[in-house]
Amino acid sequence: MYYYGTVVIVGRVNVGKSTILNKLVKKKLSITSHKICTTKTNIVGIYNNSNYQIVFIDTPGINNKNINNISKQYNIINNVDIILLVINKYWTKYEELILNYLKKLDKLILLVINKIDFFKRKSDLLPYLSFLDKKYNFSNIIPICAKKNSNTNMLLKIIYNYIPSGKPKFPNYIITNQSYKFILSELIREKIIKFLNKELPYTTKVKVIYINKLENTYNIFAIVYVKNNSQKKIIIGNNGFLIKKINFYATKNIEIFFNKKVNLILSIKI
Ligand SMILES: Nc1nc2c(ncn2[C@@H]2O[C@H](COP(=O)(O)OP(=O)(O)OP(=O)(O)O)[C@@H](O)[C@H]2O)c(=O)[nH]1
Ligand SMILES: [Mg+2]
Structure with a gap:
């Protein structure tokens, strides 16, 4: 049995989308920085193992400059199987606007809470989790710390569950569509x-x-x-x-x- 699917990584600027892409494909394909608006175009990273081929698409972060243009920014989403919505400790008006847009698309949404190292104690996460749970019927909510590579493998395994069966589209040595x-x-x-x-x-x-x-x-x-x-x-x-x-x-x-x-x-x- 073989599985093939596409996953888009979306969210506010600076929440760690590109760091997550790099950890998932185990190669630095998308640049990262503590400054905002680092990613300028969609960046593709292809993950391969003996059963799966997953095409991940990292996207430029959303902030006040592009929030009004969200449908253009996110037109790629029409062609993907799964949405990874990445957030951090703070649910802001941008998350609210992004989620409102994504809701209409009728796609699977996995919510990734990144930078959980910002929560001093694990128990501090619990109220946030119940708050998020009420926001939308997310297929899954996964807390990770991409920078320290903690829970990123678990995230990948969770993603496996949602990838449809299908034949690989690319030879397994291809890791990106960028030159x-x-x-x-x-x-x-x-x-x-x-x-x-x-x-x-x-x-x-x-x-x-x-x-x-x-x-x-x-x-x-x-x-x-x-x-x-x-x-x-x-x-x-x-x-x-x-x-x-x-x-x-x-x-x-x-x-x-x-x-x-x-x-x-x-x-x-x-
Ligand atoms: N503390 C902490 N920092 C992280 C974590 N993951 C990523 N970062 C840092 O957060 C900053 C932003 O990461 P990026 O991956 O560039 O974020 P992005 O969402 O792609 O940003 P844009 O492309 O500007 O939208 C970088 O300095 C990363 O090192 C994490 O789990 N914990
Ligand atoms: Mg980025």
């Missing part, structure tokens, strides 16, 4: 978000020009596009300190991704 160039540009962007402040991380774009795969090393060339000269100066930093730091940590991430030594060259253009 390597896109994933690497995201891994670089993650470090730009990490080390830069204010609007800069959000206006900066990264494009990977080539990935040259040699036997022992992968040579990668990417361009970081900024808006003007002053942004360029900021991103380079004193004596190139900042761009070197971005390069160092992005290289580490990319080396883990490919499991290869990586030589990354970053060029900054206006």
Whole structure:
């Protein structure tokens, strides 16, 4: 018997959707940050084992900028089997609006309470659970701590129960529909978000020009596009300190991704 299904991961900004995707597929495909609006487009991660193929779709978080556009943002949901609605300790007006929208779609909704490390005692969760239980007839409510990988395997096993039977759609070595160039540009962007402040991380774009795969090393060339000269100066930093730091940590991430030594060259253009 084989099972195939699609699962979309939705919720307010910064609740940990991308962290959950990465833990479920056991590979860093979607970048994460403590700053809001990290995910800019839908990111696909495909999970495979001998019986299951599950296509997970991570989505940009909802906040005041896109809440009025929710149907456009969530048009992907029409084509999925299951919705993972991710929340944290706080049920806000955004959760209320998102749930109101999802209710109309007549789909299975699993509610994931992430960041349960924010609850000092387990018993503090109980009133929240009963509050949530009254909100909607969720197929399941699963408390997890994605960052520490606690209960994420249990979440995966619970998801299994709702995946319909069906043949796999992708060869099992395919882990995403994104190109390597896109994933690497995201891994670089993650470090730009990490080390830069204010609007800069959000206006900066990264494009990977080539990935040259040699036997022992992968040579990668990417361009970081900024808006003007002053942004360029900021991103380079004193004596190139900042761009070197971005390069160092992005290289580490990319080396883990490919499991290869990586030589990354970053060029900054206006
Ligand atoms: N304390 C704690 N932090 C977590 C947990 N899971 C994720 N985080 C952190 O929460 C922050 C946001 O995580 P993301 O995965 O980027 O959140 P997101 O929902 O994808 O955010 P957007 O893409 O901006 O909507 C990051 O700093 C994560 O490390 C958790 O279980 N506990
Ligand atoms: Mg995200």
